[in-house]
Amino acid sequence: MKLLSVVFSFRNEEGNIEELVKRISQSLEKVENWNYELIFVNDDSTDSSEKILLDLQKKFPIKIINMSRRFGIDPCVLAGFRNAEGDAIIYLHTDLQDPPEIIPELIKKHEEGCDVVHTVRTKRKGESKFRMFVTKIAYNIINILSDINLPVQAGDYKLVSRKALNEILKQKEYRPYVRGLSVWVGFKQGFVNYEREPRGSGISKMPLLSAGPVTDFINGVTSYSLKPLYIGIFFGFFSILVSISIIIYALFLKFSNLAVPGSTSIIIAISFFSGILLFTIGIIGIYLARIFEQTKGRDQYVIKDIKDYK
Numbered sequence: 001m002k003l004l005s006v007v008f009s010f011r012n013e014e015g016n017i018e019e020l021v022k023r024i025s026q027s028l029e030k031v032e033n034w035n036y037e038l039i040f041v042n043d044d045s046t047d048s049s050e051k052i053l054l055d056l057q058k059k060f061p062i063k064i065i066n067m068s069r070r071f072g073i074d075p076c077v078l079a080g081f082r083n084a085e086g087d088a089i090i091y092l093h094t095d096l097q098d099p100p101e102i103i104p105e106l107i108k109k110h111e112e113g114c115d116v117v118h119t120v121r122t123k124r125k126g127e128s129k130f131r132m133f134v135t136k137i138a139y140n141i142i143n144i145l146s147d148i149n150l151p152v153q154a155g156d157y158k159l160v161s162r163k164a165l166n167e168i169l170k171q172k173e174y175r176p177y178v179r180g181l182s183v184w185v186g187f188k189q190g191f192v193n194y195e196r197e198p199r200g201s202g203i204s205k206m207p208l209l210s211a212g213p214v215t216d217f218i219n220g221v222t223s224y225s226l227k228p229l230y231i232g233i234f235f236g237f238f239s240i241l242v243s244i245s246i247i248i249y250a251l252f253l254k255f256s257n258l259a260v261p262g263s264t265s266i267i268i269a270i271s272f273f274s275g276i277l278l279f280t281i282g283i284i285g286i287y288l289a290r291i292f293e294q295t296k297g298r299d300q301y302v303i304k305d306i307k308d309y310k
Contacts, residue, residue, distance in 0.1 A: 004028070004036040004107070005086030009076035010094040011043040017052050017094060021060055024100040031104050037309070039084055040094075041065045041076040054307065061309045068302040074178050075301040077156075081165060083306065090159045097196050098157040105192045106159040114190030115161040116182050123195040149183065158182060174293045174300060228283045235276045 006024060010017070021038065028036050038060060040053055044067055053064050065079055077091055088110055092098040102119065109117040156179055160168070167185045168178075183189070 002087040005084035007080035007091045012047045013094040014047045041080045044070040064307040066304045068304040071301045092157040109190040115164040115187035117159040117190040119157040121196045
């Protein structure tokens with residue numbers, strides 16, 4: 001019998017956990033030749049989520065990993081991956097938007113030879129068209145600027161084989177973009193389409209313009225490419241061309257006795273070039289910040305305790 005590890009990173013999901021565990025259990029009962037374990041990584045929840053899990057642990061193979069403080073989604077996911085014992089690992093959110101009923105399809109794709117199986121959202125119920133539009137643009141920008149081909153509308157919900165996971169865990173990035181690493185490691189990639197459901201109980205932990213999605217977007221762009229740094233060079237050449245044009249135009253007005261004293265052109269020029277400089281410096285600053293975080297050598301997370309079902 002093979003073992004499937006299902007990993008969850010969560011914070012304050014007391015209204016969804018019990019239904020989620022029951023639905024996953026029912027889904028995996030249909031899968032032959034696979035046992036399973038459920039790994040819940042608790043990102044310092046303040047509600048009764050842990051108590052609910054401890055009660056469910058009496059009936060289901062649940063491992064609870066409690067973080068010492070709030071670290072965020074990606075560090076919690078990595079903590080779950082490193083404590084997973086399965087021959088294949090699935091990660092999904094606890095908000096019931098990603099239906100566990102398609103897990104048998106992911107396993108089937110894996111048994112057909114895929115080391116990474118992505119889930120692709122054909123429809124996102126309960127989410128505004130504006131959010132879907134912005135999300136699609138963000139994925140396309142990441143694909144244009146990075147050296148990986150991130151599947152559009154494929155989120156965190158995916159299956160990763162033990163072979164691919166071992167390669168992911170070998171990487172030493174302090175702030176990894178886990179969603180991108182599953183593509184970066186290569187191996188055979190598969191896809192399963194599904195319709196994403198509205199959130200179950202509670203409120204979204206990731207509003208569109210909050211720090212989480214914005215940080216994910218920046219990580220996605222800067223983790224796999226140096227192209228954003230070359231944007232500064234492009235702007236530099238562009239600025240030189242504009243400057244030369246302005247100088248030629250100013251000299252033409254002067255020698256044609258058409259020049260009119262005024263500060264408008266000066267203000268426009270200064271504002272334009274200042275914007276370019278600040279934008280370029282900002283891009284360089286992001287890369288420097290990533291280097292700074294990496295060289296400090298801190299652990300990505302600290303685990304307070306692990307409560308196993310064994």
